[in-house]
Amino acid sequence: MKRVNFFIFSALLLAACTSLATPQVNTSPTAATSANRNSLVHVRLPVGYIPNIQFAPLYVAIDKGYFKQAGLDVTLDYSTEIDNVTLVGTNNLQFAIASGDQILPARAQGIPVVYVMAWYQGYPVGIASKTAQGIKAPKDLAGKKIGIPILSGASYIGFRALLNAGGLTEKDVSLETVGFNQVETLTTDREQAIVIYVTNEPIVLQSQGTTVNVLRVSDYIKLVSNGLITNETTIKDNPDLVKHMVQAILHGLQDTINNPDEAYQISKNYIPTLAQADPKVNQDILLASIDLWKTQRLGFSDPQAWQNMQKVQQDIGLLAKPLDINQAFTNQFIP
Numbered sequence: 158m159k160r161v162n163f164f165i166f167s168a169l170l171l172a173a174c175t176s177l178a179t180p181q182v183n184t185s186p187t188a189a190t191s192a193n194r195n196s197l198v199h200v201r202l203p204v205g206y207i208p209n210i211q212f213a214p215l216y217v218a219i220d221k222g223y224f225k226q227a228g229l230d231v232t233l234d235y236s237t238e239i240d241n242v243t244l245v246g247t248n249n250l251q252f253a254i255a256s257g258d259q260i261l262p263a264r265a266q267g268i269p270v271v272y273v274m275a276w277y278q279g280y281p282v283g284i285a286s287k288t289a290q291g292i293k294a295p296k297d298l299a300g301k302k303i304g305i306p307i308l309s310g311a312s313y314i315g316f317r318a319l320l321n322a323g324g325l326t327e328k329d330v331s332l333e334t335v336g337f338n339q340v341e342t343l344t345t346d347r348e349q350a351i352v353i354y355v356t357n358e359p360i361v362l363q364s365q366g367t368t369v370n371v372l373r374v375s376d377y378i379k380l381v382s383n384g385l386i387t388n389e390t391t392i393k394d395n396p397d398l399v400k401h402m403v404q405a406i407l408h409g410l411q412d413t414i415n416n417p418d419e420a421y422q423i424s425k426n427y428i429p430t431l432a433q434a435d436p437k438v439n440q441d442i443l444l445a446s447i448d449l450w451k452t453q454r455l456g457f458s459d460p461q462a463w464q465n466m467q468k469v470q471q472d473i474g475l476l477a478k479p480l481d482i483n484q485a486f487t488n489q490f491i492p
Contacts (some may be wrong), residue, residue: 181487197230198398201240203253204233210426210443211356213420214276214450216427218409225403233427246270248390252402257381258314260485261467262475269389272486276405276410277382279375279449282315285343285359288368295323296373302337304348311382312352312386315374318469322377343367356445364438375449379462380469381486382449394488403490407455414451417443456491 191471204212204390212289216231218224224231242259244250246268246345260272284291284303291299298320335342339351339358344367353359359371374380385401385406421440431439463482470476 163368171214171315173249179299179429192488196228198226198228199230199232200224200252200402201234203248203250204239205234205241205254205256207235208430210421210428210431211446212427212441213417213424213443213446214406214410214413216409216424217412217420218425220426221404221409221412221464223408227405228321228437229398229401229405231402231405236289242270242386243268245386246388248388251398252385252387254383254388256311256383257462257466258311258475259286260381261463261470261480261482262388264480264485270386271392271484272381272384272386272458272489273392273399274385274406275381275458276384276406277449277458278452278457278459279373280315280318280378280380281354281356281375282311283353283355283359283371284316284319284350285339285353285362285369285371287343287346288370290349290370290458292350292370292372294326295377297317297351297398298372299329300331301324301349302331302333303350303352304333304341305352306335306337306340308334313473314350314380314466314469317473318374318378319372321469321472340365343369347470356449357444360441360445361392364435379459381458381462381466383475384458396490400490403456407492410450410455413443414447417447454491456488458486458488458491 204215204216212233219231219233239449241250241253242255242263245255246263253271253274255270256273260270263270284292284298286301290301292298300305303316333348335348335351339353340361342348343351343362344365351358355371355373357440359369362369385403392399417440419445448484460482463486465474467479469481471479
């Protein structure tokens with residue numbers, strides 16, 4: 158089967174509450190609170206997917222004025238542009254939300270992107286199966302028919318990581334590309350297991366009455382997931398812009414963690430279909446996402462997660478040789 162370009166954004170249908178200290182956001186930078194809209198710095202932020210409850214922290218940051226307080230006029234870009242990482246690396250865009258699996262392969266091609274804020278602390282990919290299959294650990298995947306959306310991106314990285322955790326290789330399973338209709342392929346028993354986003358498909362399946370076991374990548378290995386990226390030029394020439402962008406997003410993220418009900422109501426103003434959608438399913442997706450976002454230090458990138466990601470990508474063949482991962486990410490803008 159032909160493997161698609163690794164720059165394609167995997168669909169992020171990602172999502173348990175905690176109360177943490179609110180990040181100290183600078184609300185009075187040079188261009189900030191007293192500025193009118195014309196003096197704000199406009200930022201187009203590609204997020205790689207359609208309006209969705211997973212972006213609640215961004216909606217909160219916009220709705221509560223955290224971006225404007227930081228001197229920024231942020232517009233969310235929902236287009237499915239597959240070259241956002243390249244556009245950021247060449248400074249045609251200053252920021253984007255990107256999956257962690259895209260960063261090292263991009264830098265290996267000379268694209269100087271830098272990951273400046275970790276949004277997801279837990280890797281959102283897993284493998285779901287009906288409980289009758291008895292798949293309770295990665296080793297139980299041996300001999301099973303497994304459906305995967307695409308043979309690239311976060312789904313494939315997570316799949317390979319779980320196989321490795323079970324001491325298995327692709328030769329030990331039967332893998333089939335099924336597109337993003339994993340729920341149907343599992344409920345109709347076309348596949349015995351499916352690669353999923355742990356914040357989406359398991360919740361949908363449970364709402365339909367299908368009880369599943371879920372193997373979560375984050376229970377076995379820490380990998381870099383979705384976060385905010387910029388480029389070396391922007392960090393060098395305009396570090397305050399990066400700082401204000403990061404801190405405004407973290408402010409929205411913390412508010413969402415602290416008050417998911419409020420974040421859900423705010424999101425209705427930005428997601429046209431949310432008012433008509435099943436509130437229980439979408440609220441559960443938000444809570445599941447929060448479980449992957451929360452940590453004692455919001456935004457922090459774990460160096461070990463980067464080492465692990467590099468090893469997985471070398472094993473897959475996405476990286477020919479090790480890179481200096483310290484050039485790929487920074488925690489200098491994290492409060």
